[in-house]
Amino acid sequence: MAEKTLSNKNNLQVLFEDNHIIVVNKRAGDIVQGDKTGDQPLSDVVKEYIKYKYNKPGNVYLGVVHRLDRPTTGLVIFAKTSKVLPRLNALFVSKDIKKTYWALVKNQPEKTQDTLINWLKKNPKNNKASVYNKEVSDSKKAILHYEIIQKLDNYFLLEVNLETGRHHQIRAQLANIGCPIKGDLKYGFDRSNKDGSIHLHARHIEFIHPVKKEVVKITAPLPSDPIWDACL
Template sequence: MKKPFNVIYEDNHLLVVNKVAGVLVQGDKTGDKTLTDYCKDYIANKYLKPGAVFLHPVHRLDRPVSGIVVFARTSKALERMTALFRKRDVHKVYWAVVKSRPKEEYGKLTHWLIKNENSNQATAYEREVDGAKKSELTFKRLGKLNDHWLVEVRPLTGRPHQIRVQLAAMGCPIRGDVKYGFSKPNPDASINLHAFHLVFVHPVKKEKLYLRAALPEEPFWEQFLEFENQKTGDKHLGVTFSG
């Protein structure tokens, strides 16, 4: 098995990792070992910590998705990071690979989502319906390679399966995502959605962090690196799209 994660950033307050596709962030009915478990083991071994390790994810990524996950190492960091995500003071950039060409080069999608817990699937509606949560994202078509399109996505809300269901509603299901209408699964059961950049102000040190999770080490993904014109420390990340 591939190493479940790589460390991107670490201090006394936070542990930020790049998760491989296929690893759960938190436990579910499968009982499979989670990213949280792996990261607790890492902290326990590195710092020779006896007893229970305090480590909590402050947001989630779906199992078949790769990329950045932030963990809090103290209750203070957890409280403050949770507030940052809730207030949307965290800037998120994803890359998605789709087969169908998005009609517009860039745009904004607004849907109302309802998640069915039994089927673990979300449905997107064009207008408000009872019990649905408003979900918004912006997207930009970055380019085409080998019959697939690379799309940069910036979610403005953080709903379960949001990017997957909203891109599918636009007619552009993510490669490998059979749950939301792609024709066939990827051999490794991943989908081509990667949490690429995260920008936020450190909850304790108050400095701005520009974090980047390298694309999966996998030939299909790596060919898209040519689209990454933008360096991580780009001060304009907050206002512009890549490239």
């Protein structure tokens, strides 16, 4: 068991850390917070890392600020103190955290850049978001901005900036314009990736540190695979 724990900590890619915040680069397949699968969540791995690194006795505090879908990779922010957690939550609510994603799609969007405005409704039975062009019962407004930033041999690399943070928002809205993300069977891509991932990566984040009041800018390295490698 000790070896497994140490292995998890060694696999953790920490991109930023101070006394208040820790930011890690999530791998595909990791869950941010515990769920019904019973699999070890990333939050527990980060707690183990902190406990081991600083030789902390007893329980380690860690606040989950936001989540990424299991097959998605990239930046995840955690609060290291109960004092900073509500401050980080407030930054997300006020949209004072700028989040930039990279997505690989096979079909070229009609427009080089565009703003997508839809209403999304979550179906808990199949854990999927339905997209509507007007408000319906129990739906939430979803806004994102995308731009094609690179054309590969068989795919297009989109940079996506979110204005809202809805369930499966990027996946659902891109699929709605005929551009499902590579590997995303749930939203209409024709085949899965071998590792169960999808080619959606939380690439960059920028915010004012809630305690130090300094600008924090962090970029998450891309996963290592031939198609992502072609984007560099």
